[in-house]
Structure formats: structure tokens, C-alpha cells
Amino acid sequence: MDPAPASTDLTPWGAETALSEGNVAPTQAWPGEAGVADSDSTVDERLPDDRFLNRELSWLEFNARVLTLAEDPTVPLLERAKFLAIFASNLDEFYMVRVAGLKRRMQMGLLAPGPDGLTPREMLRSIAERTADLVSRHARCFTEQIAPTLAEQHVEILTWADLADDEHERLRAYFRDQIFPVLTPLAVDPAHPFPYISSLSLNLAVVVRDPDGGPELFARIKVPNNVPRFIAVMGPVDDGRAARYLPLEELIAAHLGLLFSGMQVVEHHVFRVTRNAELEVDDDRDEDLLQALERELARRRFGPPVRLEVAATISDHVLQLLVRELAGTLDETLADHDVLRVPGLLDLSALWQVHNEVDRPDLKDRPVRPATHPLFAEGEVPRSIFARMRDGDILVHHPYHSFSTSVQRFIEQAAADPNVLAIKQTLYRTSGDSPVVDALIAAAQAGKQVVVLVEVKARFDELANIGWARMLERAGCHVVYGMVGLKTHCKIAMVVRHEGGYLKRYCHIGTGNYHPKTARIYEDFGLFTADPEVGADLTDLFNVLTGYSRQTGYRRLLVAPHGVRSGLIERVEREIAAAKATGSGLIQFKVNSIVDEETIDALYRASRAGVTVDLNVRGICALRPGVPGLSENIRVRSIVGRFLEHSRLFRFGSGDRAEFWIGSADLMHRNLDRRVEALVQITDRAAQSQLDAVLTAAMSDATGGFDLDQHGEWHRRVGTDEAPLVDLQDALLRRTIARHD
Known part of the structure; x- marks a missing residue:
């Protein structure tokens, strides 16, 4: 495929590109007192009673955006029918x-x-x-x-x-x-x-x-x-x-x-x-x-x-x-x-x-041919996926990066590797002929310890997941059905491998399900890491999921129902303090839905403090942007296209103090209070640059999409013949394939 035109405004993009306003150094101190806002942050904190949009009507507006694509004569005809x-x-x-x-x-x-x-x-x-x-x-x-x-x-x-x-x-x-x-x-x-x-x-x-x-x-x-x-x-x-x-x-x-x-x-x-x-x-x-x-x-x-x-x-x-x-x-x-x-x-x-x-x-749309991430490419001298992960963290972006040559290969190599002792994984949804499940069964039959948490309460997939659970049990896997009172929605996998007399943990944390079919049409991120802190975090989290551990604090993770809302709001307050100290601040979220009132109120406070807040929301948004005195510094965009925007991405700050997180949690009560969710901090600079580029391009005035106004109405952006709008998904597809071919 041809590379993306220069007007796509996707720079910075690759591992060699610096972040906006400088490289990231997540360990840098924040301006102001860590973890709390300045002492005057409670001044004029009264917020108007009508500051929330209705979630049900907001969902209907999301479906209206889907209908708008069906009505668009520039969309291929059978895609309009779809x-x-x-x-x-x-x-x-x-x-x-x-x-x-x-x-x-x-x-x-x-x-x-x-x-x-x-x-x-x-x-x-x-x-x-x-x-x-x-x-x-x-x-x-x-x-x-x-x-x-x-x-x-x-x-x-x-x-x-x-x-x-x-x-x-x-x-x-x-x-x-x-x-x-x-x-x-x-x-x-x-x-x-x-x-x-x-x-x-x-x-x-x-x-x-x-x-x-x-x-x-x-x-x-x-x-x-x-x-x-x-x-x-x-x-x-x-x-x-x-x-x-x-x-x-x-x-x-x-x-x-x-x-x-x-x-x-x-x-x-x-x-x-x-x-x-x-x-x-x-x-x-x-x-x-x-x-x-x-x-x-x-x-x-x-x-x-x-x-x-x-x-x-x-x-x-x-x-x-x-x-x-x-x-x-x-x-x-x-x-x-x-x-x-x-x-x-x-x-x-x-x-x-x-x-x-x-x-x-x-x-129809052009067929998608996902690219193998260059760090997972075989090369003249094949290296295992574990050797690649020992070199550093790797961030994949589906469906632009292939699921089969990254996530699927990770589990399959673990199943076949004689040095792998254990595989632990969550399954929320997967396909009817899942190679991931096949690999887990093969691993158990090979004598490895395989622990699978199958969430049997995943809505409308209950019967399928019950079938997977019983199949995995018959193969010798240790199957857990979830936690009492909570759904397990986090997307995590950990492989324990014996290397040189020591045990090393290899981890995957994603925003999407271990589902090879939806990975071709859902947009999601996934982090592969051999970082010991993440390995220790996932070990602790699996002990919570499978045993009686009540741990709530982690190193590079935020875990719901105890830590995601509070962790995100704490970082919003830090950015408020930074804005008051320096005169500027930046918060960017990419989520499926934002409904949680505490989080929305924190973003309103950030806007009042002068923080720029960019929200890329596919579905429900209960926040009113652009209200004078309340949210004039908040922009809300929605991108609806051939791929379902599904990833959850959180960014706080810019330049040397930028901090990025990805994971499974949307900003809804069910995710923050009634589910086990996991966000992981992205510390690799190449991965941070990649996330920065996606967020920047999504909010660019040159990118197509829908903008939300303070009344809850969405307005589709319109380009001109001289300056057509960029289709972000098409640009990402072209750019990824051109870069990796």
C-alpha cells in the first residue's frame, strides 16, 4: 500500500521520534506537592447541577453516529449496509x-x-x-x-x-x-x-x-x-x-x-x-x-x-x-x-x-493486512518472542499490528517451550475456534501449570464461556470462574520461564480481548514486557483473582475496584497543581465511555485551573464540554469508522513529565466499582511516542470525526476539496504497513 500522505499529521510516530514538548521521563517530580492539589484548589469548587448529560441519550447519539456512516455516500456501498x-x-x-x-x-x-x-x-x-x-x-x-x-x-x-x-x-x-x-x-x-x-x-x-x-x-x-x-x-x-x-x-x-x-x-x-x-x-x-x-x-x-x-x-x-x-x-x-x-x-x-x-x-473497504511488529519479525536469525521481550517493552497496536504474530504467538511459544513452567491468563471473550485456547490446552497437556480465569458472566457470551471453561478443565487447566461480586474484565497474561537457574516472568497487558477475530476489526493496544515490577504486579493480581489475597497496591498497575478511579483522579489533581505552578497543563483520555461523576468533576476542576483536557470518546459521554466557567478548556471528539475504537489510553502532562497508561477500564461505574480492571504505566519512550502520536492525530483539526457541544449534540467535521479531512484509521493503517514492509 502507498504510504500515508504528508498531510496526515501523524508525526511524531516511530520509536525514533521525540514526544511533543520533549521526551518523557516519568520519574521526574511533578510541580507542586505530589499527589495533592495546591492549598487553594478547593476555592470556587461549586459545580452546576446540570453539568452531566444523560448516559442513555448519549448512547443513542453514538448509534446515530454509526447511522451517519451508513448515510454517507463516500463510504463504500456494502460498508454502508454493514x-x-x-x-x-x-x-x-x-x-x-x-x-x-x-x-x-x-x-x-x-x-x-x-x-x-x-x-x-x-x-x-x-x-x-x-x-x-x-x-x-x-x-x-x-x-x-x-x-x-x-x-x-x-x-x-x-x-x-x-x-x-x-x-x-x-x-x-x-x-x-x-x-x-x-x-x-x-x-x-x-x-x-x-x-x-x-x-x-x-x-x-x-x-x-x-x-x-x-x-x-x-x-x-x-x-x-x-x-x-x-x-x-x-x-x-x-x-x-x-x-x-x-x-x-x-x-x-x-x-x-x-x-x-x-x-x-x-x-x-x-x-x-x-x-x-x-x-x-x-x-x-x-x-x-x-x-x-x-x-x-x-x-x-x-x-x-x-x-x-x-x-x-x-x-x-x-x-x-x-x-x-x-x-x-x-x-x-x-x-x-x-x-x-x-x-x-x-x-x-x-x-x-x-x-x-x-x-x-x-x-467494500480494502482488505486489511496487519503488519507484524518489526520487533517480532523473524529476521535472518530467528529469535523467540521471549528474547525480543528481554530487550525491552514492546507496544502493539491492533488491528494495524497482527494479533497472530504477537499475542497468539506469545501464548503458542509459551505452550511449546520446555523451559516454560506456567501460564496464567484471563479470558473475557474469545472466538469459537480460538488458537489461544488451543495453545492453553496444549500447554496443560504438556505438563505445564496453566491457570485460566474465564469470566462466565460476560454478557451474551455466557454460554460460550461456560463451554470454554469446561473444555479447559477437561484438558487439565486450573480454571477460575471469576470473583464473588465482581466481573473480571482485565486483559492480562503471564508466562513463567526457567532461565539460567532463575525464574523470569513475561507479561502481556492489553486493552482488548484475547479474540483473534475481533482483533482484526477492533482497535486496541497491548504491552509486552519482561519488566520485573510488572511481573511482580501480575503475580500479585493473579493471587487476588485465584485466591484470597486482598492486595490493593501495585507498582506499575492501577487495579479496580480499589485503585483506578482514585489513581486517575490523583493524577488529575497533580496536573491541576502543575498548571497552577507553570500556567499550563495537559490531560488526554481515549476511552469507550465516560460516565463516572467523580472523574468528570475532577476534569471540570482541571479545566477551571487552566488545564487543557482532550477527550477522545467513542460512545457515551456524560461530560459537557465548552461550558463557560466550567469546561471551556475541554474538547470531546469521537471517531467512528471501519474499525471499532476500543482502546483505553490515559495521558497526564507533556514533555519531560508526561505519564501514559493503557488498560481495560472505561470511566463507568461498572468498570471502576464492580469489575477487576487493570491499567499499566507505559515507561518505554518509543511506546510513549507512539501513544502521543495517536492522541495528537486524533485531536487534530485536520482529522475527521465528530465534536460534542455543551448541549450534548454531536457535529461531524466537514473538510473541503482543497483541504480534505484525514481518515485517522486509514492513515494509521497506511503508515503502519508502509513503515513495517
Whole structure:
């Protein structure tokens, strides 16, 4: 690939480049008294009551930014379809978790307003209003932009009426052989109660009647979820570039006469129900955690409904029947704003199928070819990954740097190395065919001590993680399921190796999961180090995770739930003191979300003290930037692109006193109070320079992205023909590959 153009503003970048305002020396003393603000730091500390944005509405604005990419004609067409799918699946999870949680609070009588001043009822009303607008935009984007433009490119999503007679005949045969046998129409009458509607399943509501007279009757047909949603329509193919699809519900609807033989089909409509997916596992109880979790997973499918999506053309009486019957005997109600009339197709998350199946490179982003980090390159004389780590710390940046030649190779070499005695690792999420898990199993079978903490409460990956845990146990690994009352979210691995009569520890600490598939589309950092202090820290942390140690203090780590919030705020206060002493200061965070009120208030105090605060936030931001007298020195940016920005990076100060941290913790209550998280200080100057370059480029006026204003509205940056904005992810991809080729 061509190198990035000079205008990308990514300098400084490499190991040889100095940091902004000088090289880093983390051991330098801070101006002012270490660890505390100056004595007058409490003056005028009253902060306005309306200083927080609502977290739920902020999340919806994140999904709106995803939708903006789907609406952008400069984005490759099939990537736009992919962003429509991401928007849809994101919104599903939002309702299953966040809206469900608000409804549960109301049912329990917890009606107090949140930090933003909104009560649960007010939040639900505001969510409904914003969601209705976004769902309408989402549907219009597909029906008016994406679908017609795909059709122009010979990628068509058709209706039954669009097909030719010979295509009808082929699909009738397909229906009879492959679909009809698995369908089960369920009648609703005094002898047949309303059937259970599973969460997120696609269904047909069908009204029939006897042609000879009699009342209209209702039945439900579930659209099978083990058959592709879009059926490939056979027919003439234009040199392999054409693709024609028929939605499965269209095929079923066209054959309702076979399902209700002798009856007249009066009407049919597609609908979909979303249910509460939160689990209630009391891991303080004296019972097997896996058994308790499996029991709750079985109950998840019976959670109360929180959203009903229906075709925009549904009749009022069928809709009223669905709403009434879904309430059932659970004392649950679907308010008017819980019912969404959707124009066009329901559940556009299925567009992932089209994106993945259609072989049209001209309609997609360029394929990613991650580079092997130069310090892990084999070279003429191959060296083990452990020899490389003994030379100094190594920072990798995924997906620009290859996961397979760094993290995966680290675990695989440890498993095969006869001098390795033990491997300890956390697993929060991983893939279905994980080479990391395979390596851990091989290590245990080779007689090494392998300790794996599998977090079985990772949302929506619970069943998969239970499977991994049992597989690892059967192979001889020591498996820990997590800690009582806490989720283990930190991304850490440690290898203990016998060298020259001594034991040496090699460590990896990352911001992302040990997941080889998401490592190709998630942006994350990972530190490889043989530093004895980090090795001692991880030894202590694993003793906390697997035993009864209650250690809370570490050397190069900040560990939640005891040390991350306090450690970060302490460093904010140091920067406030530095700004008061020198007239300037700098704080830069890169996170997925920032909600924690204590941390936000500390950043407000920093802004008031004259500290420049740059926040690169992918998702939720409850902080109001640019408020006079409160946050005029705070900028908030968001970068949403082909890769999911996932890394967490914290920088305090510039020049000789800059301090950098990376790790797994976002600035949310759950991360800081209810999870085990780990941040590690980056002390290697080349790695610091790399982090400085990423932060500087992300906040540059020349870089594309979205800016947050004090009212909670996001504004997309717009370039000109003479000065187009830099796509940061594309620039990083080009720069990394050009540098390492």
C-alpha cells in the first residue's frame, strides 16, 4: 500500500521520534506537592447541577453516529449496509439491557432522578422520542438509499412479486423441501393460548377465516432462525458480480395457502419482540456458579417484553391483539412508545449476510493486512518472542499490528517451550475456534501449570464461556470462574520461564480481548514486557483473582475496584497543581465511555485551573464540554469508522513529565466499582511516542470525526476539496504497513 500522505499529521510516530514538548521521563517530580492539589484548589469548587448529560441519550447519539456512516455516500456501498446492520444490532442490545433496566427500576419503585436530573419515566419518554426518529432515519436510509443503489450495482433484495415465473417455480420447490417441514403455524383461540414469542425472533401474524363464513382467526408463524434470512435467487449472473436475494419471510408469506389449507388468508404482518436479557445471578449464594448461570440463561428467553417492532402496514386490530397478548399474565405492559412501526424490512442486522456473501471488492473497504511488529519479525536469525521481550517493552497496536504474530504467538511459544513452567491468563471473550485456547490446552497437556480465569458472566457470551471453561478443565487447566461480586474484565497474561537457574516472568497487558477475530476489526493496544515490577504486579493480581489475597497496591498497575478511579483522579489533581505552578497543563483520555461523576468533576476542576483536557470518546459521554466557567478548556471528539475504537489510553502532562497508561477500564461505574480492571504505566519512550502520536492525530483539526457541544449534540467535521479531512484509521493503517514492509 502507498504510504500515508504528508498531510496526515501523524508525526511524531516511530520509536525514533521525540514526544511533543520533549521526551518523557516519568520519574521526574511533578510541580507542586505530589499527589495533592495546591492549598487553594478547593476555592470556587461549586459545580452546576446540570453539568452531566444523560448516559442513555448519549448512547443513542453514538448509534446515530454509526447511522451517519451508513448515510454517507463516500463510504463504500456494502460498508454502508454493514453500518445499517451494526445500528440495528446495537439498538437491540440497548433495549435488552438499558431500557429493560429502566423499566425494572420503575417496577421496583426506584424513581429517583439520576445525576442528569431525569427520572426513569422521563428517560424512557426521551429515549422513545429519539429512538423513533433514528428508526425512521434507519429505515429510510435502507429503502431510499442503500437498497436502490445496491440494485443499480446488481445486488438486489427482492419481493415475491419481483420474481419471474421460472424463479417462482424454483423457490416453490425450495420452500416445499427446505422450509415447509420446519414451520409450525400456531393458532390462537380458547383451546390454544397465545404462544411464547422468543426474543428477537422474526414472526408472521396471520389472520385467516373460513371461506364459507365465520369469524376471523389469528395464528402465528415463527420465521426459522437456522435458515439464512436472505435466500439466494438462482438466475442469470452477470460475470459473477450480480447477487439477488429474497427475504425468508417473503417466501413464507407467499405460501401461506399451503400452511392454512382450505382457509382464506385475510392479512399477514411481520413482527418482532425484544425481551429483557439481564441475568440475576447471586454469586454470593453457596451453589455452583456455572449451574446458577445456566439456570438464569434458560430463564433469559422468558424475560418480559420491552419492545415490539411491527411492519408499518400492520392493521390496528392485529397490533392491539399483539400488545394485549404479549402483556399476558406477567403484569407487564407495553406502552405506546414501546411499539415501533418500521417501514420496509424488520431486523436489518441481517444485512451482515449480504455484506459477507457478496464478493464485490469494489463495494467494500480494502482488505486489511496487519503488519507484524518489526520487533517480532523473524529476521535472518530467528529469535523467540521471549528474547525480543528481554530487550525491552514492546507496544502493539491492533488491528494495524497482527494479533497472530504477537499475542497468539506469545501464548503458542509459551505452550511449546520446555523451559516454560506456567501460564496464567484471563479470558473475557474469545472466538469459537480460538488458537489461544488451543495453545492453553496444549500447554496443560504438556505438563505445564496453566491457570485460566474465564469470566462466565460476560454478557451474551455466557454460554460460550461456560463451554470454554469446561473444555479447559477437561484438558487439565486450573480454571477460575471469576470473583464473588465482581466481573473480571482485565486483559492480562503471564508466562513463567526457567532461565539460567532463575525464574523470569513475561507479561502481556492489553486493552482488548484475547479474540483473534475481533482483533482484526477492533482497535486496541497491548504491552509486552519482561519488566520485573510488572511481573511482580501480575503475580500479585493473579493471587487476588485465584485466591484470597486482598492486595490493593501495585507498582506499575492501577487495579479496580480499589485503585483506578482514585489513581486517575490523583493524577488529575497533580496536573491541576502543575498548571497552577507553570500556567499550563495537559490531560488526554481515549476511552469507550465516560460516565463516572467523580472523574468528570475532577476534569471540570482541571479545566477551571487552566488545564487543557482532550477527550477522545467513542460512545457515551456524560461530560459537557465548552461550558463557560466550567469546561471551556475541554474538547470531546469521537471517531467512528471501519474499525471499532476500543482502546483505553490515559495521558497526564507533556514533555519531560508526561505519564501514559493503557488498560481495560472505561470511566463507568461498572468498570471502576464492580469489575477487576487493570491499567499499566507505559515507561518505554518509543511506546510513549507512539501513544502521543495517536492522541495528537486524533485531536487534530485536520482529522475527521465528530465534536460534542455543551448541549450534548454531536457535529461531524466537514473538510473541503482543497483541504480534505484525514481518515485517522486509514492513515494509521497506511503508515503502519508502509513503515513495517
